[in-house]
Amino acid sequence: MKRRDFIYLTGMGAAATMLPGIPVTGRPITPEEALMPVDPALKKQMADVALNAARSKGATYTDVRIGRYLNQFVITREDKVQNIVNTESYGMGIRVISNGSWGFAATDKMDKESIAKTAELAVAIAKENSRLQTEPVQLAPQKGYGEVSWKAPIEKNAFEIPIKEKVDLLLGVNDAAMKGGANYITSLLFMVNEQKYFASTDGSYIDQDIHRIWPTFFITKIDAATGKFETRNALSAPVGMGYEYLYARPQDKIQGITTLYKGRYDMLEDAKAGAAQIGEKLKAKSIEPGKYDLILDPSHLWLTIHESVGHPSELDRVLGYEANFAGTSFLTLDKWQSKQFKFGSNIVNIAADKTQPGSLGAVGYDDEGVKCGQWDIIKDGILVNYQTIRDQAHILGLTQSQGCCYADNWSSVQFQRMPNISLQPGKEKKSIDDLIKGVEKGLYIIGDGSFSIDQQRYNFQFGGQLYYEIKNGKIAGMVKDVAYQSNTQEFWNSCVGIADASDYRLGGSFFDGKGQPAQSSAVSHGSSTARFNGVNVINTSRNIG
Template sequence: MKRREFLNLAGLGIGGAMFTNIPIIGHAVPLETQWSPADTAKKKQMADIALNAAKSKGATYTDVRIGRYLNQYVVTREDKVQNIVNTESYGMGIRVIANGSWGFAATDKLDTDNIAKTAQQAVDIAKENSRLLTEPVRLAPQKGYGEVSWKSPIEKNAFDVPIKEKVDLLLGVNDAAMKGGANYVNSILFLVNEQKYFASTDGSYIDQDIHRIWPTFTITKIDATTGKFETRNSLSAPVGMGYEYLMPRAQDKIQGGVTTLYKGRYDMLEDVKAGTAQVTQKQKAKSVEAGKYDLVLDPTNLWLTIHESVGHPSELDRVLGYEANYAGTSFLTLDKWESKKFKFGSEQVNIVADKTQKGSLGAVGYDDEGVSTKQWNIIDKGILVNYQTIRDQAHILGLNESQGCCYADNWSDVQFQRMPNISLKPGKAGTSPADIIKNVEKGIYIVGDSSYSIDQQRYNFQFSGQLFYEIKNGKIAGMLKDVAYQSNTQEFWNSCTAIADERDYRLGGSFFDGKGQPGQVSAVSHGSSTARFNGVNVINTARKI
């Protein structure tokens, strides 16, 4: 998959062409395939073959990942099913340290001889790499957990739901959009199941069963008079849940600023009906006047700004310059952390990293180095206090253990530092989005994510959205269009003056966050409540400069 495809699929709006060109990860398998996990005892036996073979060839440390990666795509357009695909990828990755250096090799031939040969290859690669070492790998200590397991706490396995039920849902969504006046509508359902087994010479044998789901759509309506068109993408978030995500409960209903949403659930049909009406409103909306505005950002918009301006720059490998070719390094250099007083944002801004949050994309029991997951602060009352690390980075920050941020998107790829869930903590109790809006004299309320741009240091940026509403004297005064906001990361987060409380807290996120070379993708969530940012520069995207 190309980087451009990653970006298109990462919550930025999937155009119609993308729905007929879904990236296939693994090989296609029949739709009636049984999805039950492989036998755990057999996986332990295969892992032990690799661990023993690597040790006999000179490895001082070895970890083994046996992965079965399942994906399902259900793709529709208007009244047609365009594609239904099941894919599977199954194999083993072996990572070792020999002569103080890393080595990695992988195989999908899981018999005794091939596993042993792959382990030897990993050791041979490590020994060859060691010729270039300036200092040996230093791993943070990690206790072995013995034989343990972890499963996503799903209520209904989406892979067990009949294809017809999924197709009926999507075609019903499309039908509602067409009846509401849309000219085109695409809808899609992505399902992921990672069945992962980890073993290491530390003494861990960890079996995990991880589920993710993402329903999404794009509505397009054309003005017959002018030929111009407007779109509205779904306001869904990809999540680490089962099919229950698409079964909203009455008690989860919350009232957002301009649309009805659910806390932890998603009503796809209700969203498409609202979206179709909003596309019509967008056609009639007035074009924004460029200038300074107080912005009120809904979680469906703010998640992407958090991802790009907080998540990526706090990755320690970017800070150190180890990651540079794919989207740059970071302005959050170590001297800013060492000072203990770098003012990243206002005192309202508290950013937490979390690999344990139920329902999030990044939630797992253990990372791909066998480290038990946890939560920690990145920004505390506006001050930079920490980064994201894995086992061979922890000593750089003087940490006694890894923060559990290691991940590989497939058994065939080596694991490396990836972003945990990075979220903005809610504000004080009793503060609602309506309370925030009523105190804004001149502002814009922004819902949904869209295009963005950010520089190679993750500092200067521009973001847009799906829906824009003018705020005058504390009230919503009508819809705007052609809106994008510009700032730099430090200025933007220091302009944060209010955050709604936990009642409004919702997750956004990306199914396909790209990083590394060769490129890998990971899934990550970003939570927040609605937040206010004062005096942010807004441009008109339709007008030539």
Template sequence: MNRRDFLQVAGMGTAAMWIPLSAMSRPISPELLLQPMDIAKNKRLADAALNAAKSKGATYADVRIGRYLNQFVITREDKVQNIVNTESYGVGIRVIADGCWGFAAVVDANDEKTTAQAAEQAVAIAKANARLQTEPVQLAPQKGAGEVSWKSPIKKNAFEIPIKEKADLLLSANAAAMKNGANYVNSLLFLVNEQKYFASTDGSYIDQDVHRIWPVFTVTAIDEASGKFETRDSLSAPMGLGYEYMATNPKDKVSGITTRYNTGYDILEDITAAAKQAKEKLKAKSVEAGKYDLVLDPSHLWLTIHESVGHPLELDRVLGYEANFAGTSFATLDKWKTKSFKYGSNLVNLFADKLQPGSLGAVAYDDEGVKTKRWDLVKEGVLVNYQAIRDQAHIIGEKESHGCCYADSWSSVQFQRMPNVSLAAGKTPLSVDDMIKDVKKGIYIIGDGSFSIDQQRYNFQFGGQLFYEIKDGKIAGMLKDVAYQSNTQEFWNSCAKICDERDYRLGGSFFDGKGQPPQSSAVSHGSATARFNGVNVINTARKI
């Protein structure tokens, strides 16, 4: 993830509070948000492009017609700061000609002539690029899907909910925070709808309607005597759900400290706790540096998974084809070929998944028309696979793509992107309370914070939102100024226990940055609470 090319909203400082500039395409009225794309028209436009590409010598072509809708409801304390609706619509055409890729895109395409001309341009670009091509593109075979449709299994379309209802909910949350001791509070509701039509010379005509939602906030508490302040961000996860995510109020607790948000999010409960916890952080004890056993909540662990597993196992980084946003990867092919490289302890099973209900990456087909699936990356601690798309699969001996190709816009060329990458829950029944009872000297970390990782995705440092000292199996009070340092292999090999499926939850981000020009994708990472023994913890307090 990276904040380059993102717009910071309302002074909010977490990754959740940054909006990609590409989303700010053009304003659109609320009533137009609810108009669906015309599938019959899309097929005509696509067929014109595919036929034009083939007539000019393309051996393969695909067409993506996309309508990308975003809505932002932004508040601060007792005021609505902004309401933004945006739309981006156009057609992207990718071809192979003379063994080389070519791509062209056109905005607001409404007739077959326009898409045909764009296809011809893509072929011309491919033929020009082929003069520099050393090896022809090798595509993994893909059977055409025919005419199919898929939609996120939402219960309430968030775009259909009145703006007033959404704004009132955020203002009510802000009021609850102020009532419970917050000095400042910002909140934001971010909605996404991707209406995507894909067609290819393989014989696919795929219509997909993807919905995502993310409610986020930051509360700030100030110590008036010293002028110091502390913040606590929301523990919500962005989800591939509709507005029903805001309607469920789960009440199950984790160790009496925070609320679990599995399929529904109670923003009033979370923000009330956040205000109290931000005040508590002002009086918390500063951590003593040293070795600790870390008990990591899924609301925190998702980011560590993202940076130390998701990115280094992207095959283009492994091969050195991609180095933007924190470099390539230490997990090179020679390690995978040994079939014995210990990425983690025997408890560690990490998998990629584009099917998980409610996840940000859940779709039926990727942006190459490949049917999505689940596959293993690390099995019982051993590195077993990577993330690969159609023109990469042959490099690792795969006969088909993994189905993880994506573009963040019709105007961007699709390329290999991270699927949902998750840590499998433990097989033995284990609660968080039971895990903590077994810790002599440890820290329980909740929520994601700052992070840093090197150019090989190996050495890293992570912070968090809430830190609780564990002494002799009991929570002994709140800590602050905590960050832990390790390297990817050492960290995952220190994994000693994982809670069972009952504790499994998703975290994630709308803003996974990659590529040049940069693109942003949405991705989820699931886990249950896990324990990592003997991890180095540093004190991050500023020394004045």
């Protein structure tokens, strides 16, 4: 084994150990290798081999996904570089319909013979599956687009930025936090490039280049006198952008209590603020339980949207397909069919969108070759739609898919995944200050934290990073040990105010888990700051029961 390979292989294992929940897959490569693309003409040739082989064995429909998935981690702690990891996963997944049933097979051997055998295996699996199929797959019609391409509109490819520049940034962030009083800090940059090629018997050959980046840190400060400690995580959002995300501009800054930016992120400034705020948290008073009006920042609200709106409006969950692993949904079909289910107050409008620039879920076409778009989930407080893919569309009487199909790797079969789900901004001019001014007894919550929600995505509890008490329309100081409890319908019906579009920001997750075998996807959730009245708040440091 070469020394370089040994370093990368051991590094992968160490990185995975230090970052629980972050999947590290693929073979180790150098940063230079990551910048060497695969010729689209070659990918088309390989796709045609699979399409022809599947057709010759009796497939009535076939789609092919050739994927090259690149990951880069740069991880530091205090004044040391912990790890630098570069990986690549490259191969082909082939999905077919034969005898009215799905079949799937995948290979990382990209020669013609191996591709043809994999296509034949997919057809054989479909035919075997058809013995248990109660009714044939019904695919919504989809026109072919011919040869097209889509690229994320990035300004700076993060994989082209020298490693030294990234390391210097993170060590600078760590130094600023330590000088500000932090005892420990871990910081990291995680960069993803998905190079995806889709071909189908519908006549599409789609080449896509997708980029994502997530800068984050985790700060801890200990009170030497008491031994108690507090933490503060970064207020960054993972985004579908290039390295330009880390170049914050003055015009992007949101005026508020802490460092918040619209569409950009200043990691150094956030670390400085975080170190100071963690000291405040150690001294902050513990919250008195009771009913509070909540002002929820987008850096917090994204997670509540994800869990209480995004997941329950997935049609496969509604139909019970995810019951064994991830649960079901309280948003049953009868509620949608009634056309009057009051999900939220009249000002609550929540849309699905696969095209929003800078979002994690933004693509031109989904993994079924469906051109992506936008549609309403909640309109004026009423449940009006779900999230669907091609073999679900007929259940809702739709004539086409909504483009919600995704696989996290070439070796994984694509299935229904969440698009970007976002609360739409208020229509009247309104700022964060305007929302706070009207609150007599309340809390302003910034950043996401721990949460719990039941298997139907109905009863829940959420925490955050920073909590500020509001008294008589003014911020009265920091508090801690806060979580709020509600159920989804009650919570969204308590929404009485939403800031305007000037405050609209994205949050999101790199690793939304679902399916068996489990897959992870990246998804964003946007909102402006919003107010929710009369929500139950508990003290998390006190025993319950």
